[in-house]
Amino acid sequence: MELRRTPLYPMHLKYDGNMIDFGGWELPVEYKATGILAEHHQVRRKAGLFDVSHMGEVDIRGEQAGAFVQELVTNDISTLKENQVCYSPMCYPDGGCVDDLLVYKHSRDHYFLVINAANTDKDFAWMQEHKIPGVTLENVSSRYAELALQGPLAEGILQSICDTDLKEINYYWFRPGVKVAGIDCLISRTGYTGEDGFELFTSPDKACDLWEAILEAGKGAVLPIGLGARDTLRFEAKMPLYGHELDKGITPLEARLDRFVRLDKPSFIGKEALARQKEKGPERLLVEFEMTERGIPRAHYEVQKNGQNIGWVTSGGYAPTLGKNLGLALVKSEFAKPGEEIDIIIRNKPVKARTGQGLFYRRPK
Amino acid sequence: MEIKANLYYSDDHEWVRVEGDLAYIGITDYAQHHLGDIVFVELPEIGGEFAAGDTIGVIESVKAVADMHTPVSGTITAVNEALEEAPETLNKDPYGQHIAVLKMSNPDELKKLMTGEQYTAYCEQAEE
Numbered sequence: 001m002e003l004r005r006t007p008l009y010p011m012h013l014k015y016d017g018n019m020i021d022f023g024g025w026e027l028p029v030e031y032k033a034t035g036i037l038a039e040h041h042q043v044r045r046k047a048g049l050f051d052v053s054h055m056g057e058v059d060i061r062g063e064q065a066g067a068f069v070q071e072l073v074t075n076d077i078s079t080l081k082e083n084q085v086c087y088s089p090m091c092y093p094d095g096g097c098v099d100d101l102l103v104y105k106h107s108r109d110h111y112f113l114v115i116n117a118a119n120t121d122k123d124f125a126w127m128q129e130h131k132i133p134g135v136t137l138e139n140v141s142s143r144y145a146e147l148a149l150q151g152p153l154a155e156g157i158l159q160s161i162c163d164t165d166l167k168e169i170n171y172y173w174f175r176p177g178v179k180v181a182g183i184d185c186l187i188s189r190t191g192y193t194g195e196d197g198f199e200l201f202t203s204p205d206k207a208c209d210l211w212e213a214i215l216e217a218g219k220g221a222v223l224p225i226g227l228g229a230r231d232t233l234r235f236e237a238k239m240p241l242y243g244h245e246l247d248k249g250i251t252p253l254e255a256r257l258d259r260f261v262r263l264d265k266p267s268f269i270g271k272e273a274l275a276r277q278k279e280k281g282p283e284r285l286l287v288e289f290e291m292t293e294r295g296i297p298r299a300h301y302e303v304q305k306n307g308q309n310i311g312w313v314t315s316g317g318y319a320p321t322l323g324k325n326l327g328l329a330l331v332k333s334e335f336a337k338p339g340e341e342i343d344i345i346i347r348n349k350p351v352k353a354r355t356g357q358g359l360f361y362r363r364p365k
Numbered sequence: 366m367e368i369k370a371n372l373y374y375s376d377d378h379e380w381v382r383v384e385g386d387l388a389y390i391g392i393t394d395y396a397q398h399h400l401g402d403i404v405f406v407e408l409p410e411i412g413g414e415f416a417a418g419d420t421i422g423v424i425e426s427v428k429a430v431a432d433m434h435t436p437v438s439g440t441i442t443a444v445n446e447a448l449e450e451a452p453e454t455l456n457k458d459p460y461g462q463h464i465a466v467l468k469m470s471n472p473d474e475l476k477k478l479m480t481g482e483q484y485t486a487y488c489e490q491a492e493e
Contacts, residue, residue: 030401036402294407296425317427347423
C-alpha cells in the first residue's frame with residue numbers, strides 16, 4: 001500500500017529524516033544528524049519541533065454540538081469555556097476505549113476534536129453512528145497540518161515571531177487566528193512530551209513556511225524531532241498511548257484515568273459499565289514499575305508474580321532523562337500497589353522489577 | 366558509512382577479526398546506524414559453545430531489540446564486559462568494540478563470509 005505523506009514531507013527530506021512506515025504514514029522516526037536520544041534531550045533542555053500532521057481532526061457544529069460531544073466522551077465538557085481544551089477518553093458501551101482525544105471548544109455550537117491518526121476513520125464512523133439531530137460532523141483531517149513546538153524554550157521562540165502575547169494562552173487553552181510569521185494558525189498550549197509547549201494548526205500549503213520560520217526563529221535552540229523521541233518523551237512523562245495503556249479492551253478506569261471519567265454526568269456512552277466497574281473496583285489496574293535487575297521492559301512482555309501470570313507491560317523502555325529502565329503494566333489489582341516485587345519475562349527469563357509511584361518524569365516547576 | 370577491508374562480514378551485519386584460532390566478533394557500522402542509540406547489551410557466557418548462526422547475545426536500542434549472532438562456530442573465551450556499563454560505545458566505535466571472542470572449531474566457515482568489498486556491495490543493495 002502506498003504510504004501517505006504529510007504536507008511537511010519535503011521538510012523531512014530536507015532535514016534528513018530517517019523515514020519509516022508509521023501506521024500507513026511516511027514519517028521520520030528520527031533525524032540522521034541527531035537520533036532519538038539527542039532529540040529527547042533537546043526537547044527536555046531546549047526546544048523541539050514535531051510534525052504531527054497525521055493526527056485526525058473532526059469539526060462538530062450545530063445547535064446540539066455540545067450535547068453530542070458530552071454524550072460521546074467520558075470527561076465533562078459542560079464547564080468548558082470558549083477557547084478551552086480538554087482531554088478525554090471516548091468509550092464503547094462496555095467501557096473499552098474507542099480512542100482518547102482533545103476537545104477544543106470554539107463556541108457553544110462549534111467543537112473541534114483532535115484524534116489519533118490510526119483511529120481517524122474508526123472514530124469518525126463511530127461519531128456518525130451516534131449523531132443526533134441538530135449536529136453536523138465533518139472529517140477535516142486533510143485540511144490541517146499540525147506542528148508541535150515543545151520544550152522550555154518553546155514559548156520564547158514562538159513569541160519572537162507571533163502577533164499574540166502567548167502568556168495569555170494558559171495550559172490547555174487555545175486561540176484561533178493567531179499570526180505566526182504572518183501565517184494564520186490556531187495555537188493551543190498543549191503537547192505530548194511532559195514539557196511546556198504549543199501545538200499549531202495551519203493550512204497544509206503554509207506548513208513548510210511555518211516549519212522553516214520556527215526553525216529560523218529558534219536557531220541554535222530548536223531542532224526537528226522525530227516520532228521515536230515523541231514516544232520516549234510521552235512515555236517518560238507517563239502519558240497514555242492508545243493501543244498501549246488504552247484500548248478497545250482496556251477501560252479508562254483500569255488505566256487510572258478516573259479524573260477524566262465523570263460519572264456524575266447525567267449520561268454518556270459507557271457510563272453504566274464504567275459506574276459498575278468503579279463500584280466493584282477494576283480487576284486490573286495500571287501500575288508503574290522500575291527494573292531492579294538488568295533488562296529493558298517492552299510493550300506486551302508478560303508480568304509474573306511468584307511464577308504466575310498477573311498481566312502485561314503496556315509500555316516500557318529506557319527513560320533517557322531519568323536514566324532508568326521503566327515500565328507501565330496492566331496487572332491484577334491486588335498487585336497494582338507500590339513496593340511489589342514482580343518479574344518481567346524478557347526472552348523467556350524472569351527479570352526482577354519493583355512497582356512504585358512517582359517513578360516517572362515530572363517537569364520541574 | 367565505514368567498512369574495514371581486513372575483516373570478514375556476515376549477512377546479519379556482524380564482523381569477524383581473526384587472530385590465530387580466535388575470532389573477535391562485533392557489529393558493523395551499518396548495524397549500529399540502523400539500530401540507532403544502543404542502550405543495552407546482553408553478552409554470552411564464557412565457555413558457551415555455539416554453532417555458526419546461533420544467537421549469542423542481544424543488542425537493544427531505544428527503539429529496537431536485535432539478536433546478535435555468531436558468524437562462526439566455537440567456544441566463547443572472552444566477552445567485552447565494558448559494554449554492559451557503556452553500551453553506547455557500540456555506536457561510537459563499532460569496529461573497535463568486539464562483543465565476544467570465540468575459539469573457532471571450524472575455521473573453514475570463514476570462507477563463507479564476505480570480504481569488505483563484497484559487504485560494501487551487500488549494504489548498497491540493502492539500501493535500495
